[in-house]
Amino acid sequence: MERRQIAELLDSIQSSYPGKFVVQEPTRLLDSWERVLQKQDYEKVMRNFYRHLESSVFPPTIADLVKKRPLDRMDSIPSVDETLEYLRLIESKSEISEEAAYSIEESKAQIRKILGRS
Structure with a gap:
């Protein structure tokens, strides 16, 4: 990111979170954010900023803006189709031990219970 883009980002944060993101020493803040953000992709940082705006009443930190993808618990839960697949x-694997087969059947029973397909 360019220094100008970082300055615009800081301005956007300040205007989006009035009273919660107060900049007392703008040059010093810009310098410190630039050290980290200069290596970051502008589009990615801005996408993370807009996602953050939708999900938090608190101003973002640099870490919020540079992480690869905002955490979303729903991404870690497989869909019904993924589970069935x-x-x-x-089931198609034929070379499993009895212990593994039993464990699989227990897991399948738990999944069916969760899905309401007992």
């Missing part, structure tokens, strides 16, 4: 894949 995984179960089909497991």
Whole structure:
């Protein structure tokens, strides 16, 4: 990112979070943010900023703006289709031990219970 872009970002943060992001020494703040953000992609940082605006009443930190992707718990939960595909894949493997087969059946029963398909 260019220094001008970082300055505009800081201005956007300040105007988006009035009273919560107070800049007392603008040059010093810009210098410190520039040390980290100069190596970052402007578009990615701005996408993270807009996502942050939608999800938080607190101003973002540099870490919020540079992380690869905002955390979303729903991304870690497989969909029904993904689960069924995984179960089909497991069932198609013929070389498993009895212990593994039992563990798989227990897991499948738990998944069916969670999905309401007991």
